Amino acid sequence: xxxxxxxxxxxVGIEPPDDAAVWRIDETRSIVVTTDFFTPVVDEPxxxxxxxxxxxxxxxxxxxxxxxxxxxxxxFPPELPADFLSQIIRGAAEKAKEAGVIIAGGxxxxxxxPKFGLVVIGMVETHKILTKSGVxxxxxxxxxxxxxxxxxxxxxxxxKAKKEDIExxxxxxxxxxKIPSKIATQLNLKAATDxxxxxxxxxxxxxxxxxxxxxxxxxxxxxxxxxxRYYGEKWFFAGxxxxxxxxxxxxxxxxxxxxxxxxxxxxxxxxxxxLLLACPPNKYSEFEVAAKNQNMPYWKIGHAFHGT
Numbered sequence: 488x489x490x491x492x493x494x495x496x497x498x499v500g501i502e503p504p505d506d507a508a509v510w511r512i513d514e515t516r517s518i519v520v521t522t523d524f525f526t527p528v529v530d531e532p533x534x535x536x537x538x539x540x541x542x543x544x545x546x547x548x549x550x551x552x553x554x555x556x557x558x559x560x561x562x563f564p565p566e567l568p569a570d571f572l573s574q575i576i577r578g579a580a581e582k583a584k585e586a587g588v589i590i591a592g593g594x595x596x597x598x599x600x601p602k603f604g605l606v607v608i609g610m611v612e613t614h615k616i617l618t619k620s621g622v623x624x625x626x627x628x629x630x631x632x633x634x635x636x637x638x639x640x641x642x643x644x645x646x647k648a649k650k651e652d653i654e655x656x657x658x659x660x661x662x663x664x665k666i667p668s669k670i671a672t673q674l675n676l677k678a679a680t681d682x683x684x685x686x687x688x689x690x691x692x693x694x695x696x697x698x699x700x701x702x703x704x705x706x707x708x709x710x711x712x713x714x715x716r717y718y719g720e721k722w723f724f725a726g727x728x729x730x731x732x733x734x735x736x737x738x739x740x741x742x743x744x745x746x747x748x749x750x751x752x753x754x755x756x757x758x759x760x761x762l763l764l765a766c767p768p769n770k771y772s773e774f775e776v777a778a779k780n781q782n783m784p785y786w787k788i789g790h791a792f793h794g795t
Contacts, residue, residue, distance in 0.1 A: 529643065558605065
């Protein structure tokens with residue numbers, strides 16, 4: 488129906504598999520727009536709202552943009568207590584405020600299961616847009632949050648997760664991707680994505696395929712939250728992990744020493760995961776200094792190479 492060539496100011500949105508739509512508004516600036524929402528991943532309504540907001544904002548950060556305006560999107564059962572709803576919205580509002588974003592209303596409908604998220608608008612200098620297709624051979628691949636949120640929250644839904652493990656997962660899911668995005672744009676990096684429902688390997692494949700490069704990950708360097716391995720061994724994988732493996736495994740070649748649980752953890756859907764950044768080798772030392780100055784955690788987990 489739509490041909491990207493007919494809309495020259497739509498820089499990202501129809502063809503590339505990127506995280507948000509980008510519309511050029513003048514010679515130097517572009518607007519970035521995204522939306523995301525999902526059912527509860529934790530029990531506490533305030534945390535659910537905060538995590539949903541952080542997750543929605545993440546797509547803006549993955550494009551190198553600064554979010555500034557948002558709208559709530561909500562679906563709630565009519566019997567849900569009013570205080571429960573207000574806690575969700577408060578959690579989102581306070582997380583948005585932390586990001587420097589104003590939530591200017593939104594829209595709510597009735598549904599059998601709660602769903603909540605945001606529409607988010609950001610601004611970016613056009614020449615600093617981060618995309619999935621910007622990876623170059625020899626780029627160093629950097630992850631800014633550990634994995635394991637999916638399997639841990641699934642265990643929590645089954646009432647099998649330890650309190651300290653779900654608290655660790657909530658800490659990371661509430662954490663904004665603002666700082667790594669800022670560092671990426673300051674260093675003029677070209678490629679990023681956020682790790683969410685398609686898993687590390689799914690989103691990495693999107694980067695590799697659109698950039699026409701191959702990617703090698705060092706499995707021993709990939710970080711996981713404390714309980715992830717335990718819950719993986721108990722097979723608390725959501726259906727999305729199996730779906731991801733079914734779709735993306737044909738594009739992945741595993742070393743023979745990588746066991747079944749580790750493979751599934753790499754296909755585990757994440758909620759409000761970190762950014763996967765591609766950093767040219769000649770900028771990596773600058774990245775390390777900037778990350779240290781901002782007390783930002785990061786993990787060097789692999790690199791890109793010629794070919795797919």
